[in-house]
Each structure stands twice: as C-alpha cells, then as structure tokens.
Amino acid sequence: INRIGVFTSGGDAPGMNAAIRAVVRAGIYYNKEIVGIYRGYEGMIEGDFEEMDVRSVANILQRGGTMLKSARSKEFRTPEGRKKAFEQLKKSNIDALIGIGGDGSFTGMHHLYLEHGMPYICIPGTIDNDIPGTDYTIGYDTATNTAVEAIDKIRDTALSHNRLFFIEVMGRDSGYIAISSGIAGGAVSIIIPEEETSIDELVEKLNKGGKKNKTSSLVIVAEGGKSGSAMEIAEKVKEKSSYFDTKVTILGHLQRGGTPTYFDRLLASKMGVAAIEGLDQGKTDAMVGIRHHDIIFNKFDDIMNQPKDIHKDDLRIAKILSI
Ligand code: ATP
Numbered sequence: 433i434n435r436i437g438v439f440t441s442g443g444d445a446p447g448m449n450a451a452i453r454a455v456v457r458a459g460i461y462y463n464k465e466i467v468g469i470y471r472g473y474e475g476m477i478e479g480d481f482e483e484m485d486v487r488s489v490a491n492i493l494q495r496g497g498t499m500l501k502s503a504r505s506k507e508f509r510t511p512e513g514r515k516k517a518f519e520q521l522k523k524s525n526i527d528a529l530i531g532i533g534g535d536g537s538f539t540g541m542h543h544l545y546l547e548h549g550m551p552y553i554c555i556p557g558t559i560d561n562d563i564p565g566t567d568y569t570i571g572y573d574t575a576t577n578t579a580v581e582a583i584d585k586i587r588d589t590a591l592s593h594n595r596l597f598f599i600e601v602m603g604r605d606s607g608y609i610a611i612s613s614g615i616a617g618g619a620v621s622i623i624i625p626e627e628e629t630s631i632d633e634l635v636e637k638l639n640k641g642g643k644k645n646k647t648s649s650l651v652i653v654a655e656g657g658k659s660g661s662a663m664e665i666a667e668k669v670k671e672k673s674s675y676f677d678t679k680v681t682i683l684g685h686l687q688r689g690g691t692p693t694y695f696d697r698l699l700a701s702k703m704g705v706a707a708i709e710g711l712d713q714g715k716t717d718a719m720v721g722i723r724h725h726d727i728i729f730n731k732f733d734d735i736m737n738q739p740k741d742i743h744k745d746d747l748r749i750a751k752i753l754s755i
Pocket residue numbers: 441442443444473503504505506507508509510533534535536537538539540541543557558559560
C-alpha cells in the first residue's frame with residue numbers, strides 16, 4: 433500500500449481533525465502518500481481530492497469540526513454510486529482508505545471493500561459512542577464535557593427559582609452522553625433509550641425530592657428515547673403534578689462543536705497512527721478501537737451485528753446517587 437485516501441463522514445465530531453493529522457503525519461513517517469478526500473462519500477464520488485503533506489495539517493489539532501468537511505451521501509448507498517467512487521479512487525491511484533466516522537460510514541467502507549476490494553480501516557468518530565468494538569469513540573468525551581458544562585449553568589438558574597429542568601442531550605439511539613453527563617451533573621433522573629421509564633415513577637421520585645426540600649431538580653433526557661422527547665416528558669409530568677415550575681432545554685448542536693479535550697486528542701492521535709500501521713501490516717475490513725487503553729482491531733462482521741450495551745453499572749450508580 434503506497435497511496436492512502438483519508439476522509440471524514442457522517443456527523444462531525446470534535447477530535448476528527450486530530451485524527452486526520454495523525455493519519456497524515458504517520459502516513460508520511462512510513463513513506464506513504466496521503467490524499468485528503470473532501471466531504472466524505474460525496475467528495476469521493478466527485479473526485480474532490482487533494483494531496484496532503486505535513487504542513488497541510490498544521491494547527492488543526494486543537495480545532496473542533498473537520499478540515500476535510502463531512503457529508504451524508506445518498507448516492508453512495510447505491511452500488512452505482514460506490515462504483516463511481518471506486519473509479520475516482522483508481523484514477524487517483526489510491527490503493528487504500530482510512531475513513532473517520534460512525535457506523536454508517538463504516539458500513540459504506542465495508543460495501544466498497546466487498547464490491548471492489550478496496551482495503552480500508554475505519555476510525556470511530558462520533559459523539560454518540562454507539563459503535564461496538566471500542567470503549568470510546570472520538571468526540572464522545574468532548575461532547576459529554578460540553579453537556580456537563582451546560583448542565584452546571586442550568587443548575588445555577590434552576591437553584592435560583594426552585595425549578596425543575598428537563599435537559600435533552602444528543603446520542604441518537606444511545607444513552608451514553610445522557611448517563612455520563614447525568615452522573616457528572618448530578619441529575620435526579622436520567623432517561624435513556626435503553627431503558628423503559630415510567631412517568632408515574634418519575635413523578636413520584638420528583639415529588640419525594642420536593643418533600644425533602646430539594647431546591648432544584650435536573651432530569652437528563654437522551655434524544656431518541658422510547659418515552660418521548662424532553663418536551664413530551666415534561667408535558668406528561670406537568671399533567672400529573674401542577675406542583676412544578678417546569679422548563680425544558682435542548683442542548684442540540686452545541687454539543688458537536690468546540691475544542692476537543694485532551695482525551696479525544698490522545699484517542700484520535702493513537703487511532704490515526706494505528707490505522708496507518710494496521711493497513712501497512714495487511715489489516716483491512718476492520719475498525720480500530722480502544723480497550724482498557726490498548727489499541728485493538730475488530731473485523732466488520734465481528735462487531736457490527738452486535739448492539740453496544742450501555743454500562744449497566746453506571747446506571748446503578750446514577751440511581752444510588754440520586755436519592
Ligand atoms: P454519525 O453516527 O455521526 O451519524 P455515521 O457515519 O453513522 O455518523 P451516517 O449518515 O449513518 O453517519 O453514514 C454516513 C454515510 O455513510 C451516509 O451518508 C452514506 O453515504 C454512507 N452509508 C451509511 N450507511 C450505508 C450503507 N448501509 N451502505 C452504504 N453506504 C452507507
């Protein structure tokens with residue numbers, strides 16, 4: 433493998449730039465040519481490529497977002513779209529790919545590999561931490577810290593007015609951000625997609641807190657939960673108890689931005705180097721991951737048919753601490 437294309441795809445995540453930098457620099461260190469592919473699979477189909485050198489990734493380590501831009505491509509989901517992408521890669525003599533993105537991006541690379549034999553390594557980059565085969569994905573730590581900062585600020589105002597706040601955090605179908613930021617932010621209750629939540633039990637818990645003269649209550653709600661959005665849950669709670677002055681805050685895309693934490697920069701740097709070394713050692717159709725601080729590789733078929741379980745013990749801890 434001599435010439436490697438690198439791209440970011442799906443939702444952007446803080447730390448993606450650190451991963452691009454690591455791929456480019458490690459690639460050059462191992463005498464590879466590195467080509468930046470802009471706008472994910474969209475740019476791949478259009479041939480929006482640029483040669484990268486050591487300087488092209490200067491001063492991006494600390495920046496949120498992705499210098500290569502990201503996109504979602506409908507066309508790439510079709511065999512015809514993937515054929516076009518493959519032809520562009522061949523035209524530019526790219527003989528392997530490193531893609532940074534979520535499970536959808538990983539699936540896209542897997543299809544390109546099956547249909548055209550293009551070797552690749554996926555680097556898990558998504559704030560949702562919802563990819564099996566790794567303890568952490570790039571961006572999750574930063575997004576969770578951002579959520580905790582926001583929760584702390586909301587608590588100040590909740591305290592001043594004896595209010596009940598429902599705070600909706602991101603995570604798609606995964607409760608990782610909710611549970612971690614909920615514990616770190618001292619939430620009275622955490623509602624996640626992985627668990628059924630009874631509105632009656634929630635109201636009972638909040639009433640109990642009220643009787644104990646709790647001056648502020650924060651409930652963290654993961655988006656994509658079966659019990660509804662933060663707004664819907666707040667409405668249901670209000671119906672059952674007129675006692676509360678209830679407010680809803682949806683943190684939304686502010687969780688995607690910002691300077692990546694040291695943790696995400698370190699993770700991205702390790703994974704970027706590992707992806708280059710993995711390709712060089714003949715690894716392909718796989719994702720780099722981290723387990724107990726060590727780099728691992730998992731084949732697509734070994735991890736992508738498994739759900740990623742939430743840390744059950746974290747849930748238990750949250751319940752103990754919110755009495
Ligand atoms: P995030 O978790 O942040 O949303 P993601 O990588 O899962 O990131 P998706 O939008 O699901 O984001 O996927 C990114 C792109 O990967 C899609 O726009 C599409 O082009 C491609 N892709 C996703 N699923 C498939 C699939 N089943 N087959 C082929 N390509 C796919």
